[in-house]
Amino acid sequence: MANTGELALIQQIRQRAAHRSGTVRLGIGDDCAVLRPPTGHDILVTTDFSLEGRHFRRDWHPAVSVGHRCLARGLSDLAAMGAKPMAAFLSLALPEGLSKTATGRRWIQGFLAGLMALADATGTPLAGGDTAAAPGEAILADIVLLGSAPRGSELRRSTARPGDSLYVTGALGGASAEFQALAARPQRFRRAIADAAHPHLFPIPRLAAGQRLRRLATAAIDLSDGLSTDLRHLCEESAVGAAVDAAALPIHPLAQASASPLDHALNGGEDYELLFTASPTARVPKQIGGIPITRIGQITRSRGIFLSGNGEDEPLRAAGWEHRI
Template identity: 50%
Template sequence: MLGIGDDCAVLSLPPGQETLVTTDFSIEGIHFRRDWQSPESIGHRCLARGLSDIAAMGGTPAAAFLSLALPARLSPAWPDRFLEGLLALARTHRVELAGGDTAESPGGVVADIIVVGRVRRGRALLRCGAKPRDLIYVTGDLGESAAVLHLLGSGRIKKRDVFSQPRVAVGEWLVRRGVGTSAIDISDGFSTDLSHLCEESGVGAAIESDKIPIHMEARKLSRNERGGEQASRLSLQLALHGGEDYELLFTASRSKHIPERIAGVKVTRVGEVLRERKMYLVQNGKCAILMPRGWEHFSAAKKSAH
């Protein structure tokens, strides 16, 4: 690989590999707030978004390209700390920052990350492969970022960092073993990303509420809330709809054995794929329609998120 120093980066792929390319914006006031998160956390998150996309396709990341627009009055220490966070995650996944661009922003900080990866030809995990009776799994725990955002938005805390970990090794394992039928990363919220997968596969889903792995931050927040039944449901709502978890949501045939941990990461079966093109939440033996209520791009009602 030929990286920073020339007009273009030069990348080469091993024989039998296909190229994966993803790009993501991180915009101040939409995706993060400098008064709520450290520069290191924001830099980490910027790269994590792209790595998580590569993970969802079962790929191995290779290189990243960062374009960064900064306000003129921004402290010089801020971009240095931003890069520290981004490069720390890059080193963990052996990803080279191979190029990019910088410019002055008339408003807040804007970062665009491009991540390039590779996957064995014809083996990429897609959103469109789920079949009726497949089982639905998620990695890790859900709701941490949503719980922290809830605390920040309510003014109960002033600042808090979240360092979500993209599940690259899990995606690679699914492709290597050939057991995943479809996959997507959970960035817009479990309910919304599940709806994307179901739409692309032409199927529906039944999710068992008591199987959803809820992060301890969301559980703790729910315990501290007052308000009866509504408060008791808060942790589940954060896990279902909060987003910014960067866990993997994937499906596999019920004939395939999926271990409880893959590459050291907890894996939980949360439901099954249906032929009927609707999503249901099964709670206390009763079925209710599960609506996608996560992040909606271009929605004026959305506030800044982690």
């Protein structure tokens, strides 16, 4: 990217990100950002790639959705550990010459609009990052997020206990079902806007629920790779097993309307809901901040993971997303 293009892009990002924050003492403009964590809190850090061809396609996904999803992925990690966002750092590598075309400039503006709209909605300051020319024709975006939680209160995957009840927030399978529809007719989604009707294009990180669950849950994970896979991650870290009631699963209407609703709910991925455990004596509400909470099973002492349905139990195989590197 020519220096003038890079400087113009940085200035554009800086203007969009300019707002005051209690945690960001110094943001974009210096070699480092300066953050002030709340007294008595720990800092939590997560990072996520958004890679063209792997996580999005320019000919399928509206740019505003790509920006939204780039930030949402990291925010969901913070939600899973009960953290409050402190700051975000965006590194963006663009194909050389992209910012010199009208189409390219519109894409960049749309990406930033989507990212900053979610940043504003969740109180997440964009405090810095980096720009570079991509080595090829694909767009590469990396988001680093810092969050905070009262010292020692963060939720973990490794602390579920036998006998705990198993819960999920929201509904499952909607993102997978919408992605299937997007792949079939991407032109239908070019003007999609950020709302709950688009669980794949505009997922909603469950930050408020995660912060509330610090006082209720014994363990938690976000559903990025699919229930079957993420439940296995939680069980392996906690050295426990689980029994899941297929009839209890809250299946998203988009998945319900598909040919394979249960497969979408179990294996689809990218729902960015929270899967959590709680003591059987805990008073878990039916909803948090308007988001339904559903009991879907129980943690067991056995290391096996089973799905019950039609009076039978069968092993639940991890069939969600697996990164291949």
